Amino acid sequence: MTELRYGGAQAAEAMAWQRAIVAFAPSYARAANGGPLKVDGWIGDDDANVAAEYRRRRGLPAPPRGIVVTHEEYGALVKTAPEPPKARHLGLMFRGTGGVIGQDPVSRVCQGAADLIEERNPDFPASMGGLPPGAPGTPSAQKAIQIGVASGRREIQSGRSFILGGYSLGAIVAAMLRAELEPGGPLAAYRQNYVCGFTIGGPSRAFGHTYYLGAIPNGRGISDFQLPQACCTWDWCDLVHPDDMYGNVPLGDAGDIMTAIYQAVTATQLSDPIGTLQAIIAAIPKVLAEAGVSIPLLTQLSVGALSGNPAAMAGVLLPVLVSTLAGLVGGATGGQLTGPAAAVQAAIIALKFAASGTAAHINYHAWEVWPGQTSLGLAIQHVRDWAGRTPVRN
Numbered sequence: 286m287t288e289l290r291y292g293g294a295q296a297a298e299a300m301a302w303q304r305a306i307v308a309f310a311p312s313y314a315r316a317a318n319g320g321p322l323k324v325d326g327w328i329g330d331d332d333a334n335v336a337a338e339y340r341r342r343r344g345l346p347a348p349p350r351g352i353v354v355t356h357e358e359y360g361a362l363v364k365t366a367p368e369p370p371k372a373r374h375l376g377l378m379f380r381g382t383g384g385v386i387g388q389d390p391v392s393r394v395c396q397g398a399a400d401l402i403e404e405r406n407p408d409f410p411a412s413m414g415g416l417p418p419g420a421p422g423t424p425s426a427q428k429a430i431q432i433g434v435a436s437g438r439r440e441i442q443s444g445r446s447f448i449l450g451g452y453s454l455g456a457i458v459a460a461m462l463r464a465e466l467e468p469g470g471p472l473a474a475y476r477q478n479y480v481c482g483f484t485i486g487g488p489s490r491a492f493g494h495t496y497y498l499g500a501i502p503n504g505r506g507i508s509d510f511q512l513p514q515a516c517c518t519w520d521w522c523d524l525v526h527p528d529d530m531y532g533n534v535p536l537g538d539a540g541d542i543m544t545a546i547y548q549a550v551t552a553t554q555l556s557d558p559i560g561t562l563q564a565i566i567a568a569i570p571k572v573l574a575e576a577g578v579s580i581p582l583l584t585q586l587s588v589g590a591l592s593g594n595p596a597a598m599a600g601v602l603l604p605v606l607v608s609t610l611a612g613l614v615g616g617a618t619g620g621q622l623t624g625p626a627a628a629v630q631a632a633i634i635a636l637k638f639a640a641s642g643t644a645a646h647i648n649y650h651a652w653e654v655w656p657g658q659t660s661l662g663l664a665i666q667h668v669r670d671w672a673g674r675t676p677v678r679n
Contacts, residue, residue, distance in 0.1 A: 287363075289328050289354035296326030298363075302354055305362040306335055313338050328353050372677040374480050375447040376402035376668075377440050377462070379433055379455030380411045381486070381558070382426070390485050390649060390661055391450045397665035401672040402448055407440050409433035411455060426454055426551035426561075433458035438465070441475050446678040448668060449482035453531060453558060453646070454551075456487030460512045467515055478678055481671035483522040483664045486532045486646045488547070496522040496663065499654065504533040504540060507547045522667040524660040526652060528645035530638040531558065537621030539630040542572060546631075558643050566639060569632045576628035606633050 287298050303324040307314045314322045316331045323331070333353045340347070340358070348355045376398075380389035386406050395404035410429040424432065437458060441447060451459030463482050465472040484490065488508035494517040495501055502525060505511060512521070525532035534540040543565075550564040606629055622630050638645070645652075649660035658666075 287359045288352050288356050289332075289359065290351055291328050291333075291353060293327045295328075298359070299328050299332075300324050300326045301363045302359055303332065305364075306339065309362055310335075310339065371400065372679060373401055373403045374672050374675070374677055375440065375443070375445045376404045377437055377447055377449050377459075378404055378406055379409050379437070379451040379458040380406070381453030381455055382411050382429075382561075383558075384411050384452065384455070390452045390664075391455065393650065393661060394450055394483065394664045394668055397662075398668045398672060401669060405440060407433060407436035409436060409455065409458060425553055427548075430454070430457050430461070434461050434465075437462045438472060441472055441478070444475070444478065444678070446478045446480055446675065448480045448672060450484070450664075450668075451487065452485045452649075454488070456484035457489045457508055457510060459484055460487060460489035460516075461510060463516050463521065464513050467513065479520075480675045481520040481522070481668065483524065483667055485524045485649050485660060485664060486529050487523055487525065488531045490523045490525055490532050491517050492536060493517070494521070494523055495525060496654075496667065502527040502533045504535045507531050507534045507540075507543055509544050509548050520671055522664060524649060524654070524664055526645040526649070526660075528638070528641065530562075530634060530643075531646055534634065535621065535630070538623045538627035539621070539634070542628055542631040543634065546572060558646055562635070562639055562643060565635050569635065573625075573628050573632060576625045578625045578628055606636065 287295075289295060289299055289302060293299070303322055303326075307322050307324065311321065314335050316322055317334075322335055336348075336354050336358065339345075345358070348358075376395050378389075378391040378395060380386065380391050384391075386392055389411075392404060395402055410424050410432060433455070437449075441462065449459040449463055451457065459482060462472065463479075464470065466476045466479055467473065488506040489510050489512050490506035491512045491514060492505040493501055493514075494512070497519045504527075506525075507530060512523075523532075527533055530543070534543045546565050546568045547561075549568070550561055621627075651659060653659050654663050
């Protein structure tokens with residue numbers, strides 16, 4: 286509390302007020318000799334007279350005995366230094382391809398916890414829109430992941446406490462960095478600075494893990510990199526809808542086939558989820574042929590048709606593949622499919638995902654994990670919980 290009394294015991298504060306009142310009210314902030322009030326750090330009769338005139342013009346009450354300028358009067362004129370910014374954790378965010386900083390789900394999570402974390406977007410070529418395979422100067426998705434991991438390492442090595450977050454392709458980067466914090470990993474020395482992490486629609490989701498007491502889908506992420514089980518603790522939140530092909534493919538041969546296609550596609554191009562899905566669907570005829578499944582309709586379709594509108598192609602192929610699968614399994618249900626049946630199952634999953642317009646992958650902001658709570662809202666809650674009770678390290 287700053288109150289000015291007679292004398293020079295508060296020279297710095299007195300000079301700040303004297304400068305402020307002279308600038309604010311030059312017409313009456315004057316000394317007895319008629320000149321401007323002196324800025325000398327000494328509170329005397331001239332200062333008391335000016336302060337009294339300030340109060341009179343504003344209808345303010347007289348100050349307590351011995352006080353020349355009250356705390357409120359001082360604060361109204363002197364612009365004191367603002368409170369230093371609250372220390373925050375570093376939020377290392379990796380958006381999905383096509384995602385815009387500030388609009389991507391990971392940015393929206395940070396916005397919901399802006400008082401606790403500072404969003405940082407390390408170098409990660411998450412392009413706007415799809416890129417054609419082999420376009421000059423454009424990295425593949427797998428190369429983009431490598432760039433993101435290397436950039437994330439540098440941020441972690443700054444020594445600040447941090448939170449990891451990723452959506453879609455960016456979730457792979459976040460998961461890889463989390464794995465590198467384990468004993469023997471490149472970032473093991475910085476494990477104590479890790480606060481928590483989250484992924485949304487993550488292709489690297491490990492089987493059996495989602496979030497604290499959350500429902501567990503019966504599959505895993507589509508990527509060939511899975512978050513190690515040692516990292517699947519409650520500080521790590523994986524948000525995935527069961528129908529999101531990128532975050533949940535079946536175990537067994539069908540899932541392995543889908544992973545092989547996904548890895549082949551991401552090794553040669555960087556695209557948004559729709560573009561990646563188009564490439565996966567275009568690979569279906571080859572996958573089925575290699576599995577010994579003959580579907581005449583597929584041989585009649587051109588490559589251009591297969592790589593066109595995914596939803597339209599799903600409408601054409603799904604009925605044929607569903608009937609083919611029924612014939613292969615002979616009406617049996619349960620268990621993991623193998624051989625040709627697994628290949629057909631993989632194709633059906635991809636086509637159903639296409640028919641939905643990838644809805645399960647792009648609606649985490651709207652679809653609920655329980656009544657009244659969306660996946661995006663749960664990610665914010667998770668981050669706020671861990672960030673709020675973990676000391677900040679800078």
